[in-house]
Amino acid sequence: MKYIHYMTAPTEVLDRVLHLATLVQADLARFEREQGLTTPRVHLLWVLGETGPTTQQSLAQALGVTPRNVTGLVDGLVASAHVTREPHPGDRRATLVTPTDLGTRTIADLVSSHVALAQRLFGDVPTARLATFAEVLEETTHRFAQLMEEE
Amino acid sequence: MKYIHYMTAPTEVLDRVLHLATLVQADLARFEREQGLTTPRVHLLWVLGETGPTTQQSLAQALGVTPRNVTGLVDGLVASAHVTREPHPGDRRATLVTPTDLGTRTIADLVSSHVALAQRLFGDVPTARLATFAEVLEETTHRFAQLMEEE
DNA sequence: CTACATCATGAAGTACATTCACTACATGAC
């Protein structure tokens, strides 16, 4: 009854990757509901956790969105008391988006949730198989990044 | 260049999976720009390609959004002439969202782009390695789906 | 000091998504 027949072997593998990505997304959505946050705001907090206090320009670049959009995201996170805008010590135009105590705790929860998810997913996979899995992933992403370059 | 085989950490593997998902997403974004479509609309078309003409209720369930939202997505796809609303033969309340010629062609392009991406990603991976990769994926998603059930 | 670039934001617009209320229609009980 299906309109489309597309199941070749590589396609099936890609579909499984996408399925896993969907499940991971669902896990993140649970975290977001618990914390009363949204995906873009969590993404911003994640970047903030990696870099520490950052200008909105840098955040825009890291998130791949326009600076104007970061203004809106930061507005929301200020309203929910996850971050504050601090003056940039060396540039009076810029603000340093800085996590509050709540923000720091949220980022820590996010990281531990991420690690726990990885453990649940891959913790029981035998070492040799997991190594092969990771290698194929690395080769694949590397080759794909090269293909993107060529265009 | 590595001579020592360090044990692969689950978190590192998860990060690689997410990285690959990001690259795939970027490839889809290219398709969307070319076709003048958005991710939710492409998703709807994809489902339509799998199921054939469908009620908006079914689409809402398949997409995991509210029926009201499907109304809006279908409005957009009707405006861009990708689908039409046809009367449901057995239920005068319902409409059958049906791809137009353009919609059918777009779905075909989407599928072939999907297959081509899979080929570019996994086409050159040796069969045995790809099989292990797919197995780990399957075990992982299966185990994870079970863990989600228990809560 | 002037010219130009950069940081953040106001204004305006589009898309996605929600909830709530409502109309039209279907279906099972009597």
Next chain:
DNA sequence: GTCATGTAGTGAATGTACTTCATGATGTAG
């Protein structure tokens, strides 16, 4: 048949995310 109840789709209102364009404030090179 009629009545109660449920289902399909949409209008209204709202919130978030995202964009482009314009502007004020500040930094920087000449």
